[in-house]
Amino acid sequence: MGYRAHMSRLGDAGTAIIVHELRKRYGNHQAVDGVSFTVAEGEFFGILGPNGAGKTTTLEIIEGLREPDSGSVWLLGHRPWPRKKHLLRRIGVQLQASSFFERLTVKEQLETVASLYGVGRGTAADMLELVGLTEKADTRENKLSGGQRQRLSIACALAHDPDIVFLDEPTAALDPQARRNLWDVLRAIRERGKTIVYTTHHLDEAEELCDRVAIMDHGQILAMAPPADLVRGLAAPTRVLVPAGAVPLERVRSVPGVDEVAEEAGTLTVSTRTPAPVLATLAQQGALDGLQVRSATLEDVFLHLTGRRYRA
Numbered sequence: 001m002g003y004r005a006h007m008s009r010l011g012d013a014g015t016a017i018i019v020h021e022l023r024k025r026y027g028n029h030q031a032v033d034g035v036s037f038t039v040a041e042g043e044f045f046g047i048l049g050p051n052g053a054g055k056t057t058t059l060e061i062i063e064g065l066r067e068p069d070s071g072s073v074w075l076l077g078h079r080p081w082p083r084k085k086h087l088l089r090r091i092g093v094q095l096q097a098s099s100f101f102e103r104l105t106v107k108e109q110l111e112t113v114a115s116l117y118g119v120g121r122g123t124a125a126d127m128l129e130l131v132g133l134t135e136k137a138d139t140r141e142n143k144l145s146g147g148q149r150q151r152l153s154i155a156c157a158l159a160h161d162p163d164i165v166f167l168d169e170p171t172a173a174l175d176p177q178a179r180r181n182l183w184d185v186l187r188a189i190r191e192r193g194k195t196i197v198y199t200t201h202h203l204d205e206a207e208e209l210c211d212r213v214a215i216m217d218h219g220q221i222l223a224m225a226p227p228a229d230l231v232r233g234l235a236a237p238t239r240v241l242v243p244a245g246a247v248p249l250e251r252v253r254s255v256p257g258v259d260e261v262a263e264e265a266g267t268l269t270v271s272t273r274t275p276a277p278v279l280a281t282l283a284q285q286g287a288l289d290g291l292q293v294r295s296a297t298l299e300d301v302f303l304h305l306t307g308r309r310y311r312a
C-alpha cells in the first residue's frame with residue numbers, strides 16, 4: 001500500500017509513523033515477522049516484549065538504521081531508508097548502549113552533540129533541566145550513576161529538539177528508584193508534545209506510561225491497544241486479599257460471583273469478577289483491615305496471549 005492510500009485510510013494528518021508488514025530475517029531466524037502499526041503525533045507508544053521478541057530490530061528499521069527485507073515505513077511522511085539527512089534532524093535516537101565523548105563533563109557532552117546539529121547552547125541547558133541533570137552539569141560522565149547516565153543519554157537524543165524520540169530500553173539495568181525517576185523524565189518529554197516510541201521489557205512500566213502498547217513476541221505483534229483496554233478486554237477476575245482468619249472461608253465461598261477462594265501463607269485470596277458483594281460481605285464481617293484489591297495487569301494479558309508467564 002502506498003503512503004497516500006495509508007493516509008486516506010487513516011483519514012488524518014497528525015500521523016508520525018506508519019509501519020506496514022515489516023519483515024526482517026537474520027540467517028534462518030525471522031526476527032520481525034509482519035509487523036504493522038501507526039503512531040500518532042504526540043503519542044507515547046510502547047513496544048513491549050521479552051528479550052529477542054524483535055523490538056530493537058523493529059525500532060532500528062523505523063529509525064533508518066537497518067533495511068527491512070520487506071514492508072514499508074513512513075516517518076513523518078518520508079521513507080527512512082536510505083537515510084535522509086533532513087529526517088535525522090527531526091528524530092532523536094537513544095540506542096541500547098550509549099557511548100559518550102571521553103573526559104567531557106555532562107554539559108560539554110550535551111553542547112558537543114548540540115553543536116553537531118548546529119543547535120545553540122541554550123537548548124543544551126534546557127535539556128539538562130528537562131532530564132534533571134542541571135546540578136551535575138560540571139560532572140564528568142564517568143562519575144555519574146547508572147540512572148544519571150541514562151538521563152544524559154536521553155538528553156543527548158533530545159539535544160536538537162526533535163519531533164520524535166526513540167528510546168530503546170531506557171530503563172533496563174536500573175534499580176527500581178532510578179527507574180521511577182526516569183519515568184518522570186519520560187512524562188516531562190511527553191508533556192512537551194514529543195512523539196515517543198520506546199521499547200521495554202517492563203510491563204508494569206509500560207502500563208504506567210504509554211498511551212498505547214504493542215505486545216511483541218517471536219517477531220509478531222500479539223495485541224495492540226491502550227494498556228487499560230488490554231487489561232479490561234481480558235475480563236480477568238479481580239483478587240481480593242485479606243489476612244487469613246479474618247473471615248470464615250465458607251462464608252466467603254457462599255458469596256454470589258466468587259470464582260475461587262484460596263488460603264496460603266497467611267493470606268486469604270478471593271477471585272471474583274464482581275467484587276462488590278465480596279467487599280460488602282467482608283465489611284459486614286468487620287474484615288476490612290489489611291484488605292488489598294488486585295486487578296489484572298499486562299502480565300496477565302501476556303500470559304493469556306502466549307500461554308506462558310512473562311519473565312522481565
Ligand SMILES: Nc1ncnc2c1ncn2[C@@H]1O[C@H](COP(=O)(O)OP(=O)(O)OP(=O)(O)O)[C@@H](O)[C@H]1O
Binds near residue numbers: 031053
Ligand atoms: N545482527 C543480528 N544478527 C543476527 N541475529 C540478530 C541480530 N540482531 C538481532 N538478532 C536476533 O534477532 C532476534 C530479535 O532481536 P531484537 O534485538 O530485535 O529483539 P529485542 O526484542 O529487542 O530483544 P532485546 O530486548 O534482547 O534487545 C533475537 O533472537 C536476536 O538474537
